[in-house]
Amino acid sequence: xxxxxxxxxxxxxxxxxxxxxxxxxxxxxxxxxxxxxxxxxxxxxxxxxxxxxxxxxxxxxxxxxxxxxxxxxxxxxxxxxxxxxxxxxxxxxxxxxxxxxxxxxxxxxxxxxxxxxxxxxxxxxxxxxxxxxxxxxxxxxxxxxxxxxxxxxxxxxxxxxxxxxxxxxxxxxxxxxxxxxxxxxxxxxxxxxxxxxxxxxxxxxxxxxxxxxxxxxxxxxxxxxxxxxxxxxxxxxxxxxxxxxxxxxxxxxxxxxxxxxxxxxxxxxxxxxxxxxxxxxxxxxxxxxxxxxxxxxxxxxxxxxxxxxxxxxxxxxxxxxxxxxxxxxxxxxxxxxxxxxxxxxxxxxxxxxxxxxxxxxxxxxxxxxxxxxxxxxxxxxxxxxxxxxxxxxxxxxxxxxxxxxxxxxxxxxxxxxxxxxxxxxxxxxxxxxxxxxxxxxxxxxxxxxxxxxxxxxxxxxxxxxxxxxxxxxxxxxxxxxxxxxxxxxxxxxxxxxxxxxxxxxxxxxxxxxxxxxxxxxxxxxxxxxxxxxxxxxxxxxxxxxxxxxxxxxxxxxxxxxxxxxxxxxxxxxxxxxxxxxxxxxxxxxxxxxxxxxxxxxxxxxxxxxxxxxxxxxxxxxxxxxxxxxxxxxxxxxxxxxxxxxxxxxxxxxxxxxxxxxxxxxxxxxxxxxxxxxxxxxxxxxxxxxxxxxxxxxxxxxxxxxxxxxxxxxxxxxxxxxxxxxxxxxxxxxxxxxxxxxxxxxxxxxxxxxxxx
Ligand code: PEP
Ligand code: MG
Numbered sequence: 005x006x007x008x009x010x011x012x013x014x015x016x017x018x019x020x021x022x023x024x025x026x027x028x029x030x031x032x033x034x035x036x037x038x039x040x041x042x043x044x045x046x047x048x049x050x051x052x053x054x055x056x057x058x059x060x061x062x063x064x065x066x067x068x069x070x071x072x073x074x075x076x077x078x079x080x081x082x083x084x085x086x087x088x089x090x091x092x093x094x095x096x097x098x099x100x101x102x103x104x105x106x107x108x109x110x111x112x113x114x115x116x117x118x119x120x121x122x123x124x125x126x127x128x129x130x131x132x133x134x135x136x137x138x139x140x141x142x143x144x145x146x147x148x149x150x151x152x153x154x155x156x157x158x159x160x161x162x163x164x165x166x167x168x169x170x171x172x173x174x175x176x177x178x179x180x181x182x183x184x185x186x187x188x189x190x191x192x193x194x195x196x197x198x199x200x201x202x203x204x205x206x207x208x209x210x211x212x213x214x215x216x217x218x219x220x221x222x223x224x225x226x227x228x229x230x231x232x233x234x235x236x237x238x239x240x241x242x243x244x245x246x247x248x249x250x251x252x253x254x255x256x257x258x259x260x261x262x263x264x265x266x267x268x269x270x271x272x273x274x275x276x277x278x279x280x281x282x283x284x285x286x287x288x289x290x291x292x293x294x295x296x297x298x299x300x301x302x303x304x305x306x307x308x309x310x311x312x313x314x315x316x317x318x319x320x321x322x323x324x325x326x327x328x329x330x331x332x333x334x335x336x337x338x339x340x341x342x343x344x345x346x347x348x349x350x351x352x353x354x355x356x357x358x359x360x361x362x363x364x365x366x367x368x369x370x371x372x373x374x375x376x377x378x379x380x381x382x383x384x385x386x387x388x389x390x391x392x393x394x395x396x397x398x399x400x401x402x403x404x405x406x407x408x409x410x411x412x413x414x415x416x417x418x419x420x421x422x423x424x425x426x427x428x429x430x431x432x433x434x435x436x437x438x439x440x441x442x443x444x445x446x447x448x449x450x451x452x453x454x455x456x457x458x459x460x461x462x463x464x465x466x467x468x469x470x471x472x473x474x475x476x477x478x479x480x481x482x483x484x485x486x487x488x489x490x491x492x493x494x495x496x497x498x499x500x501x502x503x504x505x506x507x508x509x510x511x512x513x514x515x516x517x518x519x520x521x522x523x524x525x526x527x528x529x530x531x532x533x534x535x536x537x538x539x540x541x542x543x544x545x546x547x548x549x550x551x552x553x554x555x556x557x558x559x560x561x562x563x564x565x566x567x568x569x570x571x572x573x574x575x576x577x578x579x580x581x582x583x584x585x586x587x588x589x590x591x592x593x594x595x596x597x598x599x600x601x602x603x604x605x606x607x608x609x610x611x612x613x614x615x616x617x618x619x620x621x622x623x624x625x626x627x628x629x630x631x632x633x634x635x636x637x638x639x640x641x642x643x644x645x646x647x648x649x650x651x652x653x654x655x656x657x658x659x660x661x662x663x664x665x666x667x668x669x670x671x672x673x674x675x676x677x678x679x680x681x682x683x684x685x686x687x688x689x690x691x692x693x694x695x696x697x698x699x700x701x702x703x704x705x706x707x708x709x710x711x712x713x714x715x716x717x718x719x720x721x722x723x724x725x726x727x728x729x730x731x732x733x734x735x736x737x738x739x740x741x742x743x744x745x746x747x748x749x750x751x752x753x754x755x756x757x758x759x760x
Contacts, residue, residue: 011043011152012043012148012151012152012155012156012278012279013216013219013278013279014043015039015040015043015044015152015156015279016155016156016159016214016215016216016278016279016280017215017279018039018043019036019039019156019159019215020214020215022035022036022039023159023163029163029168029169029171029172030064030172032163032168033051033063033064033163033169033172034064034066036051036064036159036160037049037050037051037064037065037066038066040066040135040137040153040156041066041067041137044137044149044152044153045139046067046121046137046138046139047067047117047138047139047140048065048066048067048068048114048117048136048137048138048139049065049066049067049135049136049137049138050062050064050065050066050067050068050135050136050138051063051064051065051125051133051134051135051136051160052078052085052089052133052134052135052136053125053132053133053164053169053173053180053181054080054089054131054132054133054134054180054181054182055077055173055177055178055179055180055181055184056177056178056179056180056181056183056184056185057177057178058079058080058181059077059078059079059080059177060077060078060079060080060085060086060089060133060134061074061076061077061173061174061177062074062075062076062077062112063133063169063172065112067117067138068112068113068114069111069112069113071111072109072111072112072113074172074173074174075111075174076109076111076112077174077177078107082107083105083106083107083109084097084100084103084105084106084107084120084122084136085122085134085136086105087105088122088123088124088131088134089124089131089133089134090131091124091299092124092126092129092130092131092295092296092298092299093124093295093296094121094122094123094124094150094153094154095120095121095122096120096121096122096144096145096150097119097120097121098118098119098142098143098144099118099119099142100117100118100119100120100138101115101118114138116140117138117139117140118139118140118141118142119138119139119141119142119143119144119145120136120137120138121136121137121138121145121149121150121153122134122135122136122137123135123150123153123154123157124157124295125157125158125160125161125164126157126158126161126291126292126294126295127161127164127165127182127291128291128294128392128393128394129291129293129294129295129297129298129393130295130298130393130394131295132161132164132165132180132181132182133157133160133161133164135153135156135157135160137153151274151275151278152278154288154292155275155278155279155280155288158214158280158284158287158288158291159214159215161291162214164180164182165182165396167183170183182396183413184413185411185412185413185414185415185418186394186411186412186413187409187410187411187412188388188389188391188394188409188410188411188412189408189409190363190385190386190387190388190389190391190408190409190410191368191369191385191386191387191408191651192369192385192405192406192407192408193362193364193367193368193369193371193374193377193378193384193385193386193405194362194374194377194378194381194382194383194384194405195383195405195406195711196361196381196382196383196405196406196429197383197402197403197404197405197406197422197425197426197429198340198360198361198382198383198402198403198405198426199338199360199400199401199402199419199422199423199426200337200338200339200340200360200361200400200401200402201336201338201339201340201398201399201400201401202340202342202395202396202397202398202399202401203331203335203336203339203340203341203342203397204331204342204343204392204395204397205331205341205342205343205344205346205350206317206331206343206344207331207397208317208397209283209317209320209321209324209326211281211283211284211287211320211324213281213283213284214280214281214284215279215280215281215284216276216279216280216281216282216284219276219277219279222276222280222281222282222285223273223276223277223282225282225323226272226273226276226282226285226286226323229282229319229322229323230263230269230272230319232322233263233315233318233319233322234260234263234264236318237260237263238260262311262312262315263315268289268312271289271292272285272286272289273285275288275289282323283320283323283324286316286319286320286323287316287320289316290312290313290316293309293312293316294309294313294393297309297312298390298393310344331354332350332353332354335354335355335358335359336358337358338358338360339354339358339359339360340359340360340361340362340363340401340402340403341354341359341361341362341363342363342365342391342392342395342401343362343363343364343365343392344364344365344366344392345364345365345366345367345373346362346364346367346373347372347373347526348372348373348375348376348485348486349486349488350373351373351376351377351380351382352376352380352462352486356380356382356462359380359382360382360383360403361382361383361384361401361403361405362377362382362383362384362385362403363384363385363386363388363391363401363403363410364384364385364386364387364388365387365388365389365390365391365392366386366387367386367387368386368387368649369386370649371386372482372485372486372523374386375459375482375485376460376462376482376486378709379458379459379460379462379463379482380462381710381711383403383404383405384403384405385403385404385405385408385409385410388410391410391412394412395412399412399413400412400413400414400419401413401414402414402418402419402422404422404425432714433714435714435718436713436714436715436717436718437469437714439471439714439717439718439721440469440470440471441471442471442717442721444716444717444720444721445720445721446699446720446721446723446724446725447721447722447723447724447725448724448725448726448727450704450725450726451704452699452704452705452706452720453473453683453704453705453706454472454473454706454707454708454713454716454717454720455472455473455474455475455476455477455513455683455705455706455707455708456470456472456474456475456476456477456707456708456709456710456713457475457476457477457478457479457685457707457708457709458475458477458478458479459478459479459480459481459482459483460482460483460486461499461502461503461506463475463710464503464506464507466710467506467507467510469710470710470713470714471713471717472510472710472713473510473511474507474510474511474512474513475503475507475510475511475512475513475707476513476633476683476685476705476706476707476708477513477515477572477633477685477707478503478512478513478514478515479515479518480514480515480516480517480518480556481517481518481519481523481525483499484517484519484525485523485524485525485526488527489527490525490527490528492555493555493558493559494559496555496556496559496560496563497558497559497560497562497563498563499563500514500559500560500563500564501563501564501565503563504563504564504567511568511570512570513570513571513572513610513633513707514560514569514570514571514572515571515572515573515574515612516542516543516546516553516556516557516571516572516573516574516585517542517545517546517552517553517556517574518541518542518574518575519541519542519545520536520539520540520541520542520544520545521536521537521539521541521542523541537641537647537648537649541575542573542574542575543573543574543575543576543581543585544575544581546573546585547581547584547585550588553585553588554588554592557571557588557589557592558592558595558596561592561593561596561603561604561607562596562601562602562603564603564604565602565603565604566602566604566605567604567605568604568605568606568607568608569604569606569607569608570608570610570631571589571607571608571609571610572609572610572611572612572631572633573585573609573610573611573612574612574614574635575612575614575615575638576611576612576613576614576615576618577615577617577618578617578618578621579621579624579625579628582611582625582628582629583628585609586609586628589607589609593607608630608631609629609630610629610630610631610632610633610681611625611629611631611632611633612632612633612634612635612685613632613633613634613635613639613671614634614635614637614638614639614642615638615639615642616639616642616643616667619667619670619671622670622671622674623674626674626675626678626680627678629680630680630681631680631681631682631683632671632675632680632681632682632683633682633683633684633685633707634668634671634682634683634684634685634686635685635686636659636668636684636685636686636687636688636689637686637687638686639667639686640657640659640664640686643663643664643667644656644657644661644664658742658743658745658746659688659694660693660694660697660745660746660749661742661745662736662739662740662742662745663742665697665701665732665736665745666736668684668698668701668703669701669702669736672701672702672703673702676702681705682703682705683703683705683706683707684698684703684705684706684707685706685707685708687708687709689706689707689708689712689716690706690708690709690711690712690713690715690716691712692715692716692719692753692758693746693749693750693753695716695719696719696723696728696749696752696753697732697745697749699720699723699725699728699729700725700728700729700731700732700733700749701729701732702729719758722756722757722758723756723758724756728752731748731752732749735748
């Protein structure tokens with residue numbers, strides 16, 4: 005197309021002039037449609053904007069009846085305009101009336117126009133409006149014309165996203181779609197309610213100039229940036245280095261493939277040819293790619309979208325000369341962090357007190373960053389599909405980490421309701437805090453030991469805040485997971501000593517590395533296994549790679565100078581495995597003595613009971629260990645053969661199932677009979693009804709996440725444990741049906757006037 009006024013470059017320049025003239029938003033839109041129509045030698049040019057109520061409203065027109073502006077609306081499933089918005093693809097027709105989706109609107113007077121070209125107005129791959137030109141004569145629009153109209157639509161996208169058009173919408177329509185309130189279901193990661201404003205973990209590059217002054221210069225800038233991009237990716241691949249997001253080689257190889265992709269590069273060049281700046285061209289092409297790939301159901305293709313997003317982002321940084329900055333610096337108050345994915349160390353860089361929540365597009369509740377979010381007590385959700393593309397920085401947003409809900413741009417009544425819930429929660433927390441210094445003793449005078457689960461240094465202040473008696477489970481692998489490289493013996497020793505020092509007189513039970521399964525150390529080679537939960541993990545790795553376990557024992561022994569040292573072994577399946585690990589620990593202790601190094605006053609070595617085979621060798625194992633800690637998360641997974649990380653089955657069986665309770669009861673009975681310490685450190689321990697069942701089975705020691713201590717202490721102090729024990733024993737002896745047990749315990753709690 006070469007219209008009367010000189011093609012897309014001239015059009016873009018004129019558009020820029022219109023945008024900078026002082027005028028109201030409506031006047032500006034009116035001038036824009038006149039400009040486009042005359043430039044493209046079209047009789048009609050119209051702008052439709054998508055509204056919050058899922059309709060498209062005519063916002064401006066040249067050529068159609070002007071009375072129809074802000075009156076004509078189309079549903080998303082209606083007409084050619086609706087089709088373009090739905091599919092987010094251009095549509096070009098020489099005889100529009102023949103198209104099955106054509107819908108006639110008498111008020112517009114459009115029946116006399118035969119040819120039709122419409123393009124979506126895109127933001128983040130979603131259509132937020134449609135731009136149309138029409139001609140009376142039946143004609144075929146050229147590819148260049150389609151391209152030019154798409155470029156023009158980009159300018160309109162900026163206007164819509166900038167909020168300028170908000171006030172123009174017909175009253176009662178709820179405004180434009182881009183500002184509409186949205187509710188999203190996500191996976192709960194970390195409990196709590198947070199109200200605040202969106203901060204993108206990886207801020208978008210702001211493009212200040214859409215229209216090029218000198219297209220030749222832009223073309224050169226694009227080529228140079230592409231060159232540098234390729235070179236930097238080659239460097240990364242060759243050095244095997246890890247970039248800021250912890251990408252691995254596969255991702256880099258994919259980058260390299262795209263960075264050399266002719267189709268992608270051609271499209272970028274074409275966008276520059278229409279008169280866009282190089283950065284605007286990148287944004288435009290990426291928007292089209294997103295629009296296409298977002299509508300794919302193939303997970304592989306959708307995954308590629310993320311790679312392409314990353315690549316486009318790198319190119320934008322290259323072009324604008326801005327460094328990759330994460331939002332960690334200059335974090336505003338009440339920030340709710342939104343990220344596609346994030347590593348655990350990155351989260352630790354943010355100022356905790358300003359963070360109100362974390363929303364991840366990809367990570368789930370077992371991701372490493374999830375563990376850190378829980379440790380920091382930040383409400384968090386994961387698997388929030390498409391969240392990054394749905395929010396703008398600064399948008400109001402609410403996260404409910406318990407229900408797994410996200411409210412984007414919530415209405416005032418929704419905000420009030422959540423604020424009220426957050427207040428209630430805070431009041432309950434206040435009540436629990438008041439219990440901090442009260443002893444966890446039951447009504448009938450039985451002392452219960454309540455300890456914490458921890459895995460990072462940031463967990464330790466919880467000891468003081470909750471009044472817990474110690475750390476019953478320190479997951480040492482979490483320290484390893486957030487470290488940039490495998491911590492050497494001395495680094496480990498320093499870490500363990502700091503932990504012991506902070507805990508002061510309170511004991512800490514260190515669990516040796518429980519890596520493997522879902523817990524992958526980023527700097528160790530990942531081994532592909534069909535069934536990682538049943539694979540090479542935990543103590544199995546330690547026994548097969550003795551240097552790893554030996555170093556850890558040595559570091560722990562050196563750290564615990566003149567103090568008591570408690571160590572436990574994860575995932576032990578046989579007595580022999582325990583013996584082998586114990587022999588290794590004893591050798592290290594002997595070595596320490598031989599070298600006259602200061603060591604612990606006393607060493608206790610315990611076993612985690614997580615594999616059912618040990619349940620059938622209880623008599624033998626119990627005499628060899630100093631204590632037993634039951635990991636009910638894994639024990640449940642293996643007893644019922646349910647993958648704890650698979651949402652389809654993980655909640656299929658109730659931990660209060662009589663079969664499970666009987667198995668646990670046997671351990672409690674035998675340990676109590678032999679005078680061996682036994683405790684529970686799985687999630688069950690921190691849940692009131694579950695903890696009641698465990699107390700009823702004879703357990704007196706529990707280790708749980710910090711948020712559990714308050715509610716469980718309140719429960720302990722209100723309960724008569726002798727009566728509870730009788731109740732549980734009777735119900736199990738009577739052969740209670742599985743689903744009844746939970747209800748029966750709730751009744752018992754109700755009768756004791758307990759509420760949780
Ligand atoms: C368990 O399995 O119950 C446990 C406490 O260990 P983790 O959750 O770390 O596997
Ligand atoms: Mg476990």
